[in-house]
Amino acid sequence: MAKLGEGDKRWIVEDRPDGTNVHNWHWSETDCLDWSRNFLSNLLGNKTLLSGEGNLFIKTKKLDKLEGEAYVNVRKGKIIPGYELNLVLSYEAEAKDSDGKSVLLTTEGSVEVPYISDENAGEDPEIRITIKDDGPVGKRLKDAFIAKGKPFVFEKIREYVDVMSKGGPAKDDLEVKKVSVKKPVSGSAAAAAAAAPPPKAGGSSEKEGKKKEKKKEGFKTITMTEKFSCRAKDLYEILLDENRWKGFTQSNAKIVKEVGGEFSIFDGSVTGKNMELQEGKLIVQQWRFGSWPDGIVSTVRLTFEEPNSGTTVVKLTHTDVPEEDRYGNATVVENTERGWRDLIFHRIRGVFGFGI
Template identity: 25%
Template sequence: MAKWGQGDPRWIVEEREDGTNVNNWHWTERDATIWSKGKLRELLVGIAVENEAGRGTVKESGAKHKGLIEIPSLSEESEASDTEVNVSKKKGDGDTLKDLMRTTGTAKTKCSMRAWKVSLLLLLYLQHLAQCLTHKFTTGMILPTKAVATKELTVQRKLTENTLQMQASSVALGVRIPTVALHLTELFDATVEQLYSIFTVKELVQKFSKSPAVLEAEKGGKFQMFDGNITGEYVELLTNRKIIMKWRCRNWPEEHYATVALNFVPAPGQTELKLDCKGVPVCKEENMTICWQKQHFEEIKGLLQLTTENALMN
């Protein structure tokens, strides 16, 4: 160790009035509360849990139920699987829905906690990297007096804070997040031409989605469905053969898109649709699967059946 103003300045470790952590001698803490609140809101709001009994509303009786999910203690040091999740419900029946939230709902919540922890650790890593880079390019700074050192380190700290702000922004907008791939196959009682048009004709999209849609079925064209919950862009269209899209759900991390490829394969009297999706955020794969199976495949089959019945009647 060295006294102030003596020896190698890299070994100065005295307590300083300006609070500067000289040369990263000791650990420093940063408040990630605001960032965590935003991230948790992004991960938790919109989670859907449903089974044959219902989803917030009991199908058999039509009764609506509300409840709470409480996480008493949340820490980046704890494993997501060990996180305590309490489920409560207002008085009345509907215990089936409460049990659903205790099982599937709790599992989805813990999955979101795991994604939050991964994102937080990534943020902390970027902050540490910014500190290391700042230190690397300021090594050798001469600190002859407290006054001069304080002035120079204040400038250094401001530069570091600006770098951290840039790095923190990149976590939300440009850093790669953990993702998974999905592969689904479905048979439709339709020709390739009929099925292809359902994904590229605005009127047909609005019919199966039962909501207004914006559709520009050309390379680089935008689309929007289900009241803006699904948005994206057409990357490639091979008529009656293949469609590739950039695809995102509203509750995904900002500016993150998956890549969805639809391959139309003719079969005797039917068409096989092969869906390959890459880049689905971790913990969102189940919602994505339900979205395609329930909101797309089942609704499209209903539309095709109705079209066939109308044709027979005419």
């Protein structure tokens, strides 16, 4: 995960002179580390967990440490949180005798959660619970904290994760920017609109044409030509063989080598279907990345030519590649092009010795 302030500057637009990020169109990055420290301190600190049950008393003290990074990116109203945090919380514990009058032990302990990350937002993180006194009474107090305090800590971390997913400290600012004031329509403007002639009958086809053009806005086409020192049929076979895919990508792959056959490559991050196959000459497939918005499918067309014996030229045309993924990241085209070049073509050369 990129650290705060170290993102690709091409995708972070400098502030406007008037300080406005209209409709949150551009990247807006908010540092949330101090806010996270205060938020988690309020959630976790100075909370009573046991107040005499079984003659045990346990209370959290304060958040001793919260280190790492936390930020929220917003673009086009989409919230993308990022955080990697290490948390340490202290607690105090006391045990009394069976009559509840004499104190058997007063001690302290700590709770460490070494890795709270947006990558594992749906899972409870690892937790380490220690206590200073490791005798029988101390062990009893530690077990009581595990039973009562561990669920409490997890619950509060989930609250933090939920608030971060909604924007954290950037949420209020985001809500303000969503509000738009509509100017009232003047009487003359309303009258002009009412008097406007109805659209011509022949205008519908023109509008439909414009709609068709708009459907392709936000998509790009990738083209690439690569040479390999091999026969065209050998390269064709490699690209449709799941075991060879596993070999040169070092990832899981499943490929049904027939027209209409489905495939899954790069550990399932790319899925698709074979649309047209001509042995040693042509592969046409549907490709979809899991990070793309729902319903978007691209088309990959690979043609194989053998101008000289033992030399193959592959021409790639990858159409309908979205400019942004479902999270608003505008690096899809760049990453897809680099993936074809570095993770597929260059690795095939390196693994199978097809270099030019």
